[in-house]
Amino acid sequence: MIELQNVTKTYPNGTKALKNVNLHIDDGEFVFIVGASGAGKTTLSRLLLREEKPTSGQILVNGFNLKRMPEWRVPKLRRTLGVVFQNFRLLPHMTVYENVAFAMRAVGKKKKDIEKTAKSMLGVMHLDGKENNFPDELSGGEQQRVALARALVNNPSTIIADEPTGNIDPRLSRELMKLLVDINESVGKTVVVITHEQELVDYYRKRVVTLKDGEIVSDRTGGMFDED
């Protein structure tokens, strides 16, 4: 569950990125956060990942109060979140298997569990036989599935995808979005997709929260520009 109560974020240079934002996302929901450049989407994503603290207001993510949380608890919060980045950010010197296993190793999982879970996750993502390939030997679609496998391998309850379709073609964008929708519908994980791509948002008819100049200007289910 994600809850923002009267959240305001002002940067040291005086920029008010978010103004008195209230938002509630239930477990298992699929939500698009949309808005033009500078609307406050990235700030919202950074707040949810606890890369930033709100200036005022409360943020609750999966049972963690992000305003009061001490630094040492941040890794615990992040283990409940799977992050999919723009450009996927796969590590080029690691194979497909290592890219996925690396996420488990970083949180101290057992070697036996890493082997079992990482291989099974690659199977779920239809990447069998690609374990020993390096990212640059994969197609765009395969790369995004590796990125998703890495985000899911530690079994987080929430997936946050920050502009995941930013630099890929429309076909790959739809493929990735279909995977995210499948994950949401089949295993009930909460999915928050931060994007500015109207076409995708309209196609999936999910809940859409629109930000403009740091404020939520609409929160409804359906397309971005549907009539009320």
Place this chain on the structure above:
Amino acid sequence: MRIRNLGYVFRLAFQGIFRNGFMSFASILVLICCLVVTGSTYVLTENITYNIDQLSGYNKIVCFVKEDAAEFELASLQEKIEKIGNVSEVRLITKDEALKSYEEEYGDFSYLFDMFEEDNPLKDSFEVTYKEGISLKEINTLVNSLENLEEDGIVKINNRQDITKKLDDLKNVISIVLTWLTILLFVISFFVVMNTIRLSVFSRREEIAIMHYVGATRFFVALPFLIEGTVLGLFSAAIAYGVQYFLYGALSAEVLGIGENGFVTVLPFEKFQWILAIIFAAVSVATGLVAGFAALRGDKKK
């Protein structure tokens, strides 16, 4: 952080060392220099202190008397010396006794002194023993009193306290110069090691960012870099210890060449081996760790 991850973090640490091979080599080299200078400062001051202590234990002053001093003059002079404060014993050494003593000291080469038996160039002297434990100031007063007996026939005073003082001054100068050199080298070592680790951090920045996002603890992320600093430090310490051992052996052999004449005593390396090992290990590990922490400070914001 669990024990089972230690193998992984050690692997990352060694990858960092080899990935930035040149900088690692530079770090090791400068740390070795720093440790050898530190070690040399220590062994040198220990040796000088020991020799000063040896000299301080020799509580005798030798006063040479003019060549034509008559027996009654010598007796009067001895009486005057005995009356000076802090003097415990005064012994007359005639020039014949002095020559005999040299002959005995030089054993197989005593024939060298045969030529002086007819015309002995040595002087009569008084060996003045002063009370043990008196201060340098009191010794100086005593020497001044002896110098005042010039008119009574004393022509030269040999006082080992002069050498002691000179050695003490030398020790102080060496300590100051080498301590500053050590500090300078430590500062250089610190920055070189820090930059080596920074390079490792930089080359792994994307990996570190992902680790933070998936929930790795700060300690888990930092540990490979701290191990990298520690390994660089320990490796340098081991080499520096070897260098110090051979350097000391070679230099003490040189000094012992003089030492055989009884001027200088060189302490055996075994006397310092443990303390040096501890100093080297502690100093190098501390440098590596502190430099590692400093290098990671930039990562803290991520």
